[in-house]
Amino acid sequence: MIDTRELGRQPGSQREVTLSVPAPADLGIDVLSVPEGAQVELDLRLEAVLEGVLVTGTARAGLVGECARCLEPLHEDLEVGFQELYVYAEHQTPHDEDDEVSRLEDDLVDLEPQLRDAVVLGLPFQPLCTEDCPGLCPECGARLAEDPEHAHDDPIDPRWAGLVALAQDDPPEK
Ligand SMILES: [Zn+2]
Numbered sequence: 001m002i003d004t005r006e007l008g009r010q011p012g013s014q015r016e017v018t019l020s021v022p023a024p025a026d027l028g029i030d031v032l033s034v035p036e037g038a039q040v041e042l043d044l045r046l047e048a049v050l051e052g053v054l055v056t057g058t059a060r061a062g063l064v065g066e067c068a069r070c071l072e073p074l075h076e077d078l079e080v081g082f083q084e085l086y087v088y089a090e091h092q093t094p095h096d097e098d099d100e101v102s103r104l105e106d107d108l109v110d111l112e113p114q115l116r117d118a119v120v121l122g123l124p125f126q127p128l129c130t131e132d133c134p135g136l137c138p139e140c141g142a143r144l145a146e147d148p149e150h151a152h153d154d155p156i157d158p159r160w161a162g163l164v165a166l167a168q169d170d171p172p173e174k
């Protein structure tokens, strides 16, 4: 929660805030997320406007996860920007109630929903350890990056090979 009272509800008044907060649970997606309690660094600009407070910020945090192809652990740095208008309680219209309008509660900003959205949007759909990670051997599960030449006595039935190749193709970009 960030207190906006210092802005005095004066349109145009601004404040820069830098803070470090522990990550909430489930900040990210299944395969890549900020561990709960890890530090999230926030650089924020709070700007009073007529109907509320505009918050523009950058969040930085460390991600952990696993490669979508070979399941190796991944560590990545994340930096995402976000911007959101938080509307003063008395400026809300009935229309806002069912809308996705962010509100100030007692002049306090709750950043968590926006932080969560920004982080999820900033994550790759399929995190990979390296861009051309070859993944796992479809027969034995070995990491092909470590052992690209390995072969099996009983190779995949050629009638299945096409399916295997299909299964390893990237899904279309979203
Ligand atoms: Zn990988």
Ligand SMILES: [Zn+2]
Pocket: 137, 138, 139, 140, 141, 142, 150, 151, 152
């Ligand atoms: Zn194998």
